[in-house]
Amino acid sequence: MINRKLVRIVLVLFYKNILVLSYLFLFSFILFSFLLLVYINTFICNMDIITREKILLLYGSEYGTSYDCCRNILYELCTNFDVHFFCLNDINLMKFYNYENIIIIVSTTGYGCPTHNMSKFWINLYKCNNIFHEDIYFHLFGLGDSSYDNYNIVAKKLKRKLISLGGNIVNYSLGNYQHSSMHFTNFNTWKNKVYSFLKKKYYNFEINNTIPQIYNITNLSDYDKINNDKHMSEFLPTYDNIKKCNEKNKNKIEKKYDDFNVNEYFTKSLKLNKFEVIKNKRLTDVTYFQDVRYIELATSIEIFNLSSLITIHPTLDKDKTKSVLNLLKINYNEYIIINQPNKNATCTMSTYIPIGKKIKVLDLFVYFLDLNKIVTPFFFIYLSERTNSDLHKKKFLQLGNTNDISDYFSYVYQYKRSYYDIFYDFYSYINIDIPFLLNTLPNIMNRNYSILNDSNKYRFLKNLNLYNLYHFYLNPYYSNFLYYLKIYFCNNMKTLTNFFLYIMCNYTQISTYKYINILKNKIKPNQVNNVIELLICLYQTEINPNKKHIGLCSNYLINSIEGSSFIYATIENSLLFQNKNIWNLNYRIVYISTGAAFSSLLAVIRQRFHIYNSKKKEQKNENLINSKIKNISENDLLFLGFRNKLNNFYFEQELQNYLHFIHIFIAFSQQPDDNFLYYNHEFLKNIENNNPNLNDNFCSTTDHNNISNKNLFNKSVSEMKEFLKDKKKIYVTDLISMLQNIIYDLLIKKNTIFLVAGKSRPFSQNLFKLLANIMKEKEPNKTIEEINLFLKKKIDKFEIIFESWY
Structure with missing residues (x-):
């Protein structure tokens, strides 16, 4: 009995231990499984971040709408994809081959132009002959306004070019600001199609609708x-x-971590140049509604292309x-x-x-x-x-x-x-x-402004201290050369036995070293102090009597203080630089501009005048008659539109220097009397009356009358005024109509370039239609579609260049 009881007790204890051990084993297994799942989940999450599919997200934006659309996509996709977000100028075309999906959103600005932050990409794309693979998927969206000519033309041209390079465009749409829902409905529809494509291609991800956490x-x-x-x-x-x-x-x-230093960060990290404001002069009266400034910026940049743009970070x-x-x-x-x-x-x-x-x-x-x-x-x-x-x-x-x-x-x-x-x-x-x-x-x-300088207009700093007074009159390279000559001379003088000469030599050398220290302190930050000229008009739109919307960059520049403000910017080429024949005097230039937009064209006028004078001097020195030098019948034409002469006639004095080289016609739309001016005729007449001994640079009134007799414009000045007398307001387009015969002749000639600067609507649109109507009147057998195609081809060849904006 005792043995049985003992056995029973042993068995019970054994089973209990087995049960406890089983529970312990089960608990350990569950714990191990849980930890393993946590580890696997963490590993998968990390792998998910590492192996996320890359998407290239690109924008071309002038005022930020395309940029905002891209930001919207970035925030919604950044938790599921490795999104690479750039403006088009910051991407190399060869990088396209590194991505399966490329999303591009572009705006059309000006008169059918690409935005400034995609201009380099645009030029490189049209030079590109590479073929894109079929497994590179493009998703393209365009932003535009159908009330403007060339509605969404940049997106349309981009689509055609990508297709010609074998691009596989799987999603394409256009947004129209004139739509009742603006561009948003089309954008949302297009965006959802892009997301659907990505879900089918990869996996059914959740779009991030929460506040983005990029930083x-x-x-x-x-x-x-x-x-x-x-x-x-x-x-x-x-x-x-x-x-x-x-x-x-x-x-x-x-x-x-290093401290943020403004100058170091902008110049070294962002590779921007530093500019000092040395002149900020208001050209309009303080009572006038427009605030227009002539601004000079000192810079260390030695060389840049003519008619360039300065890209400013406000x-x-x-x-x-x-x-x-x-x-x-x-x-x-x-x-x-x-x-x-x-x-x-x-x-x-x-x-x-x-x-x-x-x-x-x-x-x-x-x-x-x-x-x-x-x-x-x-x-x-x-x-x-x-x-x-x-x-x-x-x-x-x-x-x-x-x-x-x-x-x-x-x-x-x-x-x-x-x-x-x-x-x-x-x-x-x-x-x-x-x-x-x-x-x-x-x-x-960043914002862009036209630079007024020509190659002969770079000037050096003029501040009232000894160094800058000396530096202003001597090119720094020449002053540097003089310095080495002086040191060399002083070293040789030390060998002289004459005590007086030796003392003078030491004194000169000490003074020279002091001067050199000043030079070093001044030149190190700015190797060569060139001056860049700008004409800035404050952008402001009256929303209601109590509110005005003021442009960020124009306001920033206008409020800059002489001598104490620094601006960070870069310099890049403008559209004008695309046609090198602008500098060829065998080509005739027709300039058409309104208001402060004239600053876009002034550098071209200055440079062509400089080339003209240089060739004229060569001709005089060689006692030759060079047929390549323009005569007055081949002069360029300048058509300007201003509000009134008192406040808007910018660079009036300077334009007087070009009258023997260019015919200048001006319309003053807000001036009831004397609202038309043929500047050459008026100025020469005044000079003849006040000073019979004319400067050689100007033709005399007699010469001018002789030219008129040759029917330069098929109209005398009195006939021009007669043509315009019934108009209550005269605009620059009226001047084009007045001289439509010569305008037509110049349009069909191959050696003529039209440079236009002004707002896209209504100015640029009206001008394009006017040019088409002039051609239609002269060539009635052609349809307006054929004429428009002819003019647009000239635009594509940069024979007609619009420097326009919205």
Whole structure:
């Protein structure tokens, strides 16, 4: 019995132990399985980030609409794809072969021109003969306005060119600002097709509709100081920061990153050139509604092509930015470090944002984030997540609804409301911080202006100090040469036994070294101080009696201060540079321009005049009659349209120098009397009356009458005035109509180039139609379609060049 009981006890204990061990084993297995799943999931997530498909996202944008459309796609795809986001000028065509999917959004600007930030790409594309593979998929969207000529012509030409290179365009559409929903309906439809294609091609991903997290931010504020300061305590940030770290760790982080230095960052990291404002002169009266400035910028750039553009990086107004940041309860004096990319989003982009630099919050906004830009709808979707008010949440969602843009159009677009305006209106109902703004605001985009200089117009700095007075009269290369001669002379003088000469030599050498130190200090930052000339008109649109929309860059330049303002910019070629025959005197140039747009053409006039004078001097020196030198019957023609002579006749005195080289006709649209001026005739008549001994540069009135007798324009000056007398207002197009016979002759000649500068609508459009009508009148057998095709071919060949804008 005892043995049985013992056996039973042993068996019971055994079974219990087995049960416990089983439970332990099961628990261990479950725990192991859970840890294994976590590991596998983490590994898969990491692999997902590493192996995400690459997408190339490109834009060509003048005023930011295409850029905003691309940003919208970037934010929605960055959590699922490795998105490479660039403007078209920043990408090499050969890089296309590295991607399966290329998304391109382009705008048409001016009179059917590509935007400035895709101009280099445009030229390279048309030179390209490479064939794209079938497995490179292009998704192309164009932005344009059907009320303009050449509606969406850039997107259409881009499509044709890509197809000719074997490009496989799987999604293509056009957006029209004149549509009742603007471009948004077509854009959304096209975008959804792109996403559907990507889902079928790869996997069924979820579109990111939450606030984008492209950048991470580390806050380097002195929190002890903030906590002790009642005024500053309200600025405590809501995002992850270094407050959790001790002071030692904080110091380590600060030492790890360099401070943001404006000059170093723009010149070294962004490869921009530094320009100093040395002249800012208002050309119009202070009472006049237009603020037009003549600005001179000193630069170290020695050589650039004639008729170039200066691409300027503007900045925001500091006081206005401080004001709005205060309203948003953001401490603009704190320092942060921006890190990119966020682990949940993978993207590569060309951005001006300083990554890994210790930067002041105010500097981040002023130099890089465009609060002055008109708000895009998707920003309101993100804003709806940062309000506690149900009423305002609903309002933001309505403003962000691109399927029904009535609220957005009436509140934002119609009144050109910027991010500044939105924050002023809603600051008390939203809770936003620096990471939110950094990840949702657009970057400041560069702006382009025409340079007035010709090759003979570069001048050196003139400031009232010894170095610059000397430097102004001597080319720096020559002064450098004199310096070496002087040192060499002084070294030789040391061998002289004459004590007096030896003392003089030492004194001269000491003085020379002092002067050289001044030279070194001045020349090091700016090797050669050339001066670039600009004509800037403040862009402003009156929204209502209490509000004006002011252009960021023009306002930035006009408010620059002589001697203390620095501008960061680059120089690039303009469309004018595409036709090298502009500098050929065997070609005749017809200039047509209105207002301050004349600055686009002035450099060409100056340079052709310089070439003309140089050849004329050669001709005199050789006592030869050179048939290549133009006579007055082959002079260029300049047609200008201004509002009135008092405020708008820019460069009036300078144009007098060109009257023997170019015929100048001017219309003053807002001037009731003397609203037409044939400048050559008027000026020569005044000179003859006041000074019978005319300068050799000008033909006499008698010569002018002889030329008139030859019927240069088939009209005398009196007949021209008779033609225009019944018009209440005279515009530059009226002058073209007045001389339509010679205009027609020049249009059909191969050695004539038309250069046009002015707004796309109505000026450029009306001018194109006028040229077509002139040809139709002279060639009635041709259809208007044939004539338009003829003119457009001349545009494609850069025989007619429009320097226009919206």
